Amino acid sequence: MIEVKDITKSFGRKKVLTGVSFTASKGEITCLIGVNGVGKTTVLNAIMGLTSTNSGEILIDGKKINKESYEKITFIPDTITMLPTMRIHDAFEFMNDFYQSWNEERAKELLTFFRLQGHERISDLSKGNKAKVNLLLGLALDVDYVLMDEPFSGIDIFSREQIADVFTSHLIEDRGVIITTHEIKDIEHLIDKVVLLDNGIILKEFNAEQVREEQGKSIIDVMREVFRT
Amino acid sequence: MRLKLDSRAPVYVQVIRYFKEQIASGALEKGKEIPSRRELANTLKINPNTVQRAYKEMEELGLINTEGNLPSKVTKDDVIIRQVREGLLTEAIDTFVTSVQALQIPLEEVIPLLKESYEKERESGGI
Amino acid sequence: MKNFFKLLNFEINRFMKLYVVLLVTVFVLQIIGTIIAAKGYMRMANNAVLQGGMSQLEFIETYEKFSISNALYSVWFLGPIAIGVTALLFYVFFIWYRDWFAKNTFIYRLLMLPTTRMNIFFTKATTIMLTVLGLVAFQIVLLVLHNNIIKWIVPKVYRIDLSIIEIANAFEYLSIIIPNGFAEFVIAYGLGFSFVVVIFTAILMERSFKLKGIILGLAYISASCLLFLSPYSIQYLITGKAYLYPEELFIVQIGIWIISVTVSLIVSRYLLKNKVTV
Numbered sequence: 001m002i003e004v005k006d007i008t009k010s011f012g013r014k015k016v017l018t019g020v021s022f023t024a025s026k027g028e029i030t031c032l033i034g035v036n037g038v039g040k041t042t043v044l045n046a047i048m049g050l051t052s053t054n055s056g057e058i059l060i061d062g063k064k065i066n067k068e069s070y071e072k073i074t075f076i077p078d079t080i081t082m083l084p085t086m087r088i089h090d091a092f093e094f095m096n097d098f099y100q101s102w103n104e105e106r107a108k109e110l111l112t113f114f115r116l117q118g119h120e121r122i123s124d125l126s127k128g129n130k131a132k133v134n135l136l137l138g139l140a141l142d143v144d145y146v147l148m149d150e151p152f153s154g155i156d157i158f159s160r161e162q163i164a165d166v167f168t169s170h171l172i173e174d175r176g177v178i179i180t181t182h183e184i185k186d187i188e189h190l191i192d193k194v195v196l197l198d199n200g201i202i203l204k205e206f207n208a209e210q211v212r213e214e215q216g217k218s219i220i221d222v223m224r225e226v227f228r229t
Numbered sequence: 230m231r232l233k234l235d236s237r238a239p240v241y242v243q244v245i246r247y248f249k250e251q252i253a254s255g256a257l258e259k260g261k262e263i264p265s266r267r268e269l270a271n272t273l274k275i276n277p278n279t280v281q282r283a284y285k286e287m288e289e290l291g292l293i294n295t296e297g298n299l300p301s302k303v304t305k306d307d308v309i310i311r312q313v314r315e316g317l318l319t320e321a322i323d324t325f326v327t328s329v330q331a332l333q334i335p336l337e338e339v340i341p342l343l344k345e346s347y348e349k350e351r352e353s354g355g356i
Numbered sequence: 357m358k359n360f361f362k363l364l365n366f367e368i369n370r371f372m373k374l375y376v377v378l379l380v381t382v383f384v385l386q387i388i389g390t391i392i393a394a395k396g397y398m399r400m401a402n403n404a405v406l407q408g409g410m411s412q413l414e415f416i417e418t419y420e421k422f423s424i425s426n427a428l429y430s431v432w433f434l435g436p437i438a439i440g441v442t443a444l445l446f447y448v449f450f451i452w453y454r455d456w457f458a459k460n461t462f463i464y465r466l467l468m469l470p471t472t473r474m475n476i477f478f479t480k481a482t483t484i485m486l487t488v489l490g491l492v493a494f495q496i497v498l499l500v501l502h503n504n505i506i507k508w509i510v511p512k513v514y515r516i517d518l519s520i521i522e523i524a525n526a527f528e529y530l531s532i533i534i535p536n537g538f539a540e541f542v543i544a545y546g547l548g549f550s551f552v553v554v555i556f557t558a559i560l561m562e563r564s565f566k567l568k569g570i571i572l573g574l575a576y577i578s579a580s581c582l583l584f585l586s587p588y589s590i591q592y593l594i595t596g597k598a599y600l601y602p603e604e605l606f607i608v609q610i611g612i613w614i615i616s617v618t619v620s621l622i623v624s625r626y627l628l629k630n631k632v633t634v
């Protein structure tokens with residue numbers, strides 16, 4: 001389980017996160033939704049130890065992030081994390097060199113799944129294909145948790161569909177997934193848990209299916225209520 | 230396999246209903262294998278955990294049976310299938326009756342219209 | 357350790373293209389410079405001897421023999437060295453900032469490697485040191501080549517041949533990059549390495565605290581420079597003359613570098629582990 005406990009973060013005088021707490025479990029897809037503000041990405045960066053926080057604590061299966069954690073949890077930011085001059089198979093080689101959790105077979109499977117070629121140079125790829133390679137590099141690691149920052153933003157509809165397919169496929173298996181988004185429409189039936197974040201404050205944390213069952217409300221209904229007040 | 234999801238109703242309930250309709254109409258024959266949880270999640274673009282829950286519930290209702298690691302199969306129990314069919318029919322009639330009664334229209338006036346509409350639908354291949 | 361070498365190999369490969377361009381530039385410009393100087397001298401000599409009626413001896417007495425020094429002070433020779441030094445200085449900063457500011461944010465990948473983040477620091481520092489040494493080695497090879505070009509263009513009567521060591525001794529600016537002795541080597545490259553480590557630390561301060569970090573970083577660089585200069589400045593400022601023997605000064609300097617490198621490494625490790633932000 002990923003436990004985010006009461007984290008606060010400011011850039012200078014500007015408070016980006018204020019007392020943010022939530023949990024994300026293995027085998028569940030947790031969606032961090034924010035209509036505005038930069039808080040979402042900062043939360044993911046903080047979980048990954050890619051930025052400092054002013055206070056609070058983040059635990060991954062009960063432990064603070066350390067170098068070994070990167071074999072257990074990975075992050076797919078909204079830009080590709082490899083050099084533009086690399087070919088896809090160079091990126092594979094790099095990952096294979098450094099990560100024990102790198103699963104070459106899965107990587108190749110994903111390559112086929114996304115209909116990409118290993119010899120393609122990253123800088124030559126379309127935006128959608130770059131997003132796919134980026135996703136691939138994270139998903140081909142045998143890790144327990146995958147964090148994704150806006151995996152659907154700014155790419156064409158077909159790439160979006162393909163990426164959405166990943167969530168229901170065996171490629172996610174029983175991993176814990178946290179994704180951020182500002183646009184819920186494509187994925188509202190895919191996610192288990194919703195965390196609503198606005199201007200650095202957690203407004204609500206709920207199970208999507210439970211809200212539908214007990215209150216007859218859609219995720220968007222809840223968002224409407226919460227963000228309008 | 231197509232399913233238009235209502236975002237205000239629990240997805241697992243909608244999945245169960247979908248299976249009930251398929252079983253009642255005979256589209257899913259008794260004893261037939263149903264897709265795995267993962268496959269169904271993928272086809273319907275819904276969360277695998279939700280499918281899992283729907284399957285579990287259907288198992289409890291006796292709609293499907295799973296033996297060991299084999300794929301789940303539609304029940305062969307005619308009693309259950311009949312019950313499902315009757316349940317859905319009762320539900321549909323209830324809805325119909327409620328709407329018609331709200332309009333204060335007598336049954337004698339409704340029946341010929343109902344018949345006509347039903348035939349028309351069947352001819353156009355709707356049923 | 358295995359990760360260090362893999363990462364080092366990767367860092368060096370990333371610089372290779374640019375580095376080769378740099379070496380080729382130095383090569384082409386310096387060789388052109390030497391050819392121009394040697395040909396120019398020979399044109400002058402031929403004019404004077406063949407048309408002006410001067411004897412070879414008279415010409416040599418008036419104009420002196422040609423040596424590599426005739427080429428060494430030209431823009432053709434010094435320019436490429438300046439380009440090389442500037443490029444490497446620039447690269448000290450670029451080697452970090454490109455990972456943040458390029459379109460593809462490689463810093464995410466680097467910081468998420470399942471290895472100590474100090475490996476990133478050490479591979480970048482090693483890359484800088486290796487490329488500096490590489491450039492120096494290349495320059496030495498080039499000096500040999502210059503000598504051969506001179507031999508090829510200028511006949512024996514008109515020239516003085518200097519060995520590499522003689523060249524390095526004769527030109528002070530070359531003796532810094534081509535030290536003649538172990539102590540000089542340690543002084544020149546020890547100072548260079550400490551300086552790189554200090555700048556890296558300042559960069560990490562900026563990357564951790566942004567605006568405040570710039571001020572902190574600049575303060576850190578200034579303080580380190582003062583510390584580096586202190587063995588010289590203090591003795592002159594206070595006593596007006598040197599009171600340390602060169603050997604003593606050498607030891608004091610080494611002590612200062614060890615302190616500054618150690619402090620920088622501790623600070624950098626802390627920043628990389630806890631503070632640095634993508």
